[in-house]
Every structure is written in structure tokens, then in C-alpha cells.
Amino acid sequence: MSRLIVLDTETTGLSAENGDRIIELGCVELFNRKLTGNDxxxxxxxxxxxxxxxxxxxGLTTDFLRDKPKFATLANDIIEYLRDAELIIHNAxxxxxxxxxxxxxxxxxxxxxxxxxxxxxxxxxKQVYPGKRNSLDALCDRFGVDRSNRxxxxxxxxxxxxADVYINLTRGQDALLIDVASNEPEVGTKVVAMxxxxxxxxxxxxxxxxxxxxxxxxxxxxxxxxxxxxxxxNDEKAVA
Numbered sequence: 001m002s003r004l005i006v007l008d009t010e011t012t013g014l015s016a017e018n019g020d021r022i023i024e025l026g027c028v029e030l031f032n033r034k035l036t037g038n039d040x041x042x043x044x045x046x047x048x049x050x051x052x053x054x055x056x057x058x059g060l061t062t063d064f065l066r067d068k069p070k071f072a073t074l075a076n077d078i079i080e081y082l083r084d085a086e087l088i089i090h091n092a093x094x095x096x097x098x099x100x101x102x103x104x105x106x107x108x109x110x111x112x113x114x115x116x117x118x119x120x121x122x123x124x125x126k127q128v129y130p131g132k133r134n135s136l137d138a139l140c141d142r143f144g145v146d147r148s149n150r151x152x153x154x155x156x157x158x159x160x161x162x163a164d165v166y167i168n169l170t171r172g173q174d175a176l177l178i179d180v181a182s183n184e185p186e187v188g189t190k191v192v193a194m195x196x197x198x199x200x201x202x203x204x205x206x207x208x209x210x211x212x213x214x215x216x217x218x219x220x221x222x223x224x225x226x227x228x229x230x231x232x233x234n235d236e237k238a239v240a
Contacts, residue, residue: 002031002032002033002086003029003030003031003084003085003086004029004030004031004033004085004086004087004166005027005028005029005030005081005082005086005087005088006027006028006030006087006088006089006159006160006162006163006166007025007027007087007088007089007095007159008025008026008089008090008095008156008158008159008162009022009024009025009026009095009098009099009155010022010023010024010054010057010058010060010153010154010155011023011054011098012046012048012049012050012051012054013050013051013053013054014051014054016097016098016100016101016102017097017101019048020048020051020098021044021046021047021048021071021098021102022044022046022071022098022099022102023043023044023046023050023058023060023065024042024043024044024058024060024154024155024156025040025042025044025078025155026039026040026041026154026155026156026157026158026159026160027039027040027041027081027082027159028156028159028160028162029085030088030163033167035163039159040081041155041156042068042069042074042078043064043065043068044065044068044069044070044071044074045065045066045067045068045069045070046065047070049062050062057153058153058154071102071105071106072102072105072106072107075102075103075106075108076108079103079114082111082114082115083114083115084114084115084116085115085116086116086117086118086119087111087115087117087118088119088121088162088166089118089119089120089121089162090120090121090122090136090158090162090165091120091122092118092119092120092122092123093120096111096112096118099111121139121162121165121166121169122134124169125139125169128169129142136158136165139165139168139169140161140164140165143164143165143168143169145161145164145165145168147161
């Protein structure tokens with residue numbers, strides 16, 4: 001059994017170390033690669049303005065965020081939601097860096113101390129498609145994932161898109177698992193042994209024209225190999 005959390009954040013800027021904060025967290029849960037609906041979506045009051053360029057990306061104004069909870073008040077709930085899951089994140093270093101800084105401010109340990117693993121889909125995509133554009137938008141286009149309703153970047157929407165992209169990125173692995181599983185009987189399935197000795201299999205002999213054609217091919221092989229055709233040599237040994 002595998003619990004995956006596809007995670008994305010929106011922030012006031014690009015540098016957690018210089019004081020930028022998380023303003024939105026979006027998480028989509030997958031269990032055995034299927035959406036469960038047990039998702040998490042929170043807006044936060046970052047207690048600071050967003051940089052102009054960041055605001056153009058996410059569109060979350062200070063007025064909209066003013067009455068939202070502060071990250072520290074929900075940090076423990078977020079940890080319990082993420083606990084022991086494998087996180088799927090695009091450009092994971094960015095989001096993990098911001099989350100670690102928020103947890104540090106709230107007096108909690110880093111992310112990797114309570115999750116099972118962090119998988120970076122950007123690194124995965126670069127291995128599968130080296131030298132190509134591997135942004136989330138580019139991967140959506142490559143896999144035919146519909147992003148037509150994406151006017152602004154939003155953490156929940158981007159997590160939903162990334163979940164679809166991740167399934168496509170790992171579809172080859174999944175297909176291998178399906179092939180293996182298809183050869184195994186399902187639990188509780190009764191397997192009936194069949195006695196094949198009761199069947200008499202027919203022997204179908206080659207027709208005359210087929211034997212003639214076969215001899216013609218062997219004659220050509222004999223000629224091109226200087227009489228060293230293994231098939232002929234085996235025939236001669238059998239006669240001897």
C-alpha cells in the first residue's frame with residue numbers, strides 16, 4: 001500500500017531565507033495511484049506583501065489573505081496530514097525549503113523527519129526527457145493534461161495537474177506492475193487444475209509444395225555457404 005501526497009505551494013517571493021512566506025498550500029492524496037479526495041488546501045496570512053512579480057503569478061492579494069490563518073497555527077495539523085507519506089513535488093527544493101522555514105519558525109523539525117520520502121518530478125522529467133522543457137506547463141502539454149482553466153498559478157490546481165503528470169511519468173512502471181500482477185491469481189480465486197493428457201493433439205504435416213519450397217531455400221543456403229549448412233550436416237549425421 002502506498003500513500004502519496006502531491007504538493008504545491010504559492011509564496012510571496014522566491015527566497016525563504018530572506019523572509020518570503022508561504023501563502024497557499026495545496027495537497028492531493030493518492031492511494032495506490034488513485035485519487036482519494038482526502039485533499040488539503042489552505043491560504044495563509046504571510047504578514048507581509050507579495051513581491052510584484054510573484055503577485056502576477058498567483059494573484060493572491062494582501063487584502064484577500066489578511067483574514068487567513070497564520071502558518072504556525074496550523075503547522076501541527078499539516079504535519080499530521082503529511083506524516084509517513086511520500087511527497088510528490090515539482091522542483092522539490094523550492095517547496096521543501098519554504099516548508100522547512102515555516103516549520104522552523106513554528107518550532108517544528110524539518111519536513112524529511114516526518115515524511116517517508118520526497119520525489120522531485122522535475123528531476124524525473126529531466127531524466128526521461130533530457131534537453132527538453134520540463135516545466136509543469138510543458139509536461140501538461142506533452143501528456144495532454146488539460147490546463148485550460150488555469151489563469152493564475154494556484155497551489156491546489158497545480159497539485160491536481162501534477163498528480164496527472166506524475167501518473168503519466170510513471171505509467172511505464174505501472175504497466176510493468178500490471179503485467180506481473182495479471183499472471184498472478186487474485187486472492188480468493190479458485191484455480192482449477194486441468195488434465196491435458198485427455199487431449200490428443202493433431203499432427204499437421206507440411207504440404208508437398210511447402211516441402212519443395214523448403215528444399216529450394218536449403219539449396220540456396222548450401223550454395224552461398226559452400227556446403228557448410230548446419231541443417232544439412234545434421235541430416236547427414238542422422239543418416240549415418
